[in-house]
Amino acid sequence: MSTITLITGASRGLGRNTAVHVARQGGDVLLTYRSNADEAQAVVAEIAALGRKAVALQLDTGEVSAFPDFVERVRAALRETWQCDRFDHLVNNAGHGDVAPIAETTEAQFDRLVNVHFKGVFFLTQALLPLLADGGRIVNLSTGLTRFAYPGYAAYAAAKAAVETLTLYMAREFGARGIAVNTVAPGAIETDFGGGVVRDNPEINRHLASITALGRVGVADDIGPMIAGLLGEANRWVNAQRIEVSGGQAI
Secondary structure (H helix, E strand, C coil), X not given: CCCEEEECCCCCHHHHHHHHHHHHCCCEEEEEECCCHHHHHHHHHXXXXXXXXXXXXXXXXXXXXXXXXXXXXXXXXXXXXXXXXXXXXXEECCCCCCCCCHHHCCHHHHHHHHHHHHHHHHHHHHHHHHHEEEEEEEEEECCHHHCCCCCCCHHHHHHHXXXXXXXXXXXXXXXXXXXEEEEEEECCEECCHHHHHXXXXXXXXXXXXXXXXXXXXXXXXXXXXXXXXXXXXXXXXCCCCEEEECCCECC
């Protein structure tokens, strides 16, 4: 029987890559997008071309007040597309980068980062728990920046560090239902994250490659398959772990 994976922020970048690799492994996908419906529908079409089902739903993960309505839309999608009332996996991927030194970070920047990367993860997971199947999986996205530090990422990395701790508590509290919870922490990746800073700035790209053991920065295809594999039955005993996927950056 096919699995259903809900992936937030899957219209682009790592979320999109994860969704496609879940489909390649035989799974169906519920994906969210914040503003670009056309990109989201392109992912749905790509998954359909692989012979799997996908539904895209709009969601701003930084707006907790929108979560009750979102849960009802998930219920409706499960009934209409899959004729069921549960999904199997939750990947809390949605996020954004906002770079500023501590001395220049505004309260609005800080609040948005925390709302999306920590508060949203906490309360969206809480809201979706009744729809998550027993024996399911949760993957929370973090960052290598919780282990090594680059100026300008303090608020972002602190929010992700909170998610790493939250992962431990989720694993502990949800274990009675057989739900495994892990964190995946990518290193520097060539995507449009942070305005494409790693992808589009050759000097930064070369520097990050030079301090990575495997000699290059990552690409989305280094991350999506790993997350999809972590959701699979072969990794059912992996729980409460922070798994860095960085090619050996800054070691």
